[in-house]
Amino acid sequence: MFKIIHKMKVRDERGFTLIELLIVVAIIGILAAIAIPGYMGVQQRAKLKSIMASVDQAAKDIRSWEETVIKQESMTTDFNGDGALTVAGDDAVRPATIAAIPAAYIALHSTANGRGTTTNPGYDDRSPYVSINPLYKEGIPDLTGQVYLVGTAVAGVVKTITITATNDEATGGPNNDGYLAVYTVTSE
Helix, strand or coil: CHHHHHHHHHHHCCCCCHHHHHHHHHHHHHHHHHHHHHHHCHHHHHHHHHHHHHHHHHHHHHHHHHHHHHHCCCCCCCCCCCCCCCHHHHHHHCCCCHHHHHHHHHHHCCHHHCCCCCCCCCCCCECCCCCCCECEEECCCCCCCCEEEEEEEECCEEEEEEEEEECCCCCCCCCCCCEEEEEEEECC
C-alpha cells in the first residue's frame, strides 16, 4: 500500500505533459484570435464618438450664443461656464458680435483659463486624437483631430460660424478625407 502512495506522489510532482501544455497554448491562441480583432477598432471608435459629441455640443452652444448676442439678452446664456447666470459673470464676458463668438468659445474651453483642470473639471478640452492639442481651435481645419470654429463674413459682417470636426489622418468621415462633420450655424 505504501508503494502505491509513493508512486502517486512521484507522479503528481512531475508537472504537466507536453500534450497538456500544447492544448493550453492552442486554447490561448484561439481566444486571442477572437479577442484581438474586436479590440483593434475600439480606441478609434471611442475617439470618433468623443469628437462627434464635442462638435454636436459646440453646434448647440454656438447657436445659443448667437441668439443671445443678436437679441442682446441678459442672463440667458452661461458664457463663463460656471453654471450660474449672472450679470457680473456672464454678461461681462458675452461676445459683443457674432464674429467674436469663436474666440470666446475657445477661450472658455482653454486650460489657460482654468478649464479642464482639477479646479474646474467640467471641461475636457484636449483632442482625443492628439492629447497635446486643444480640442477647439479657430482657423482653417487641418487633420489634427480637433474641432475648428470659423466665422464667415458676408458684406463685412459675420453671420455664419462653421464648425468642422477632423480626425488625425486623411481617412474617415463621409468622404474618407479625414473631415468627420461640418456644421454651419447661421444667424438671420
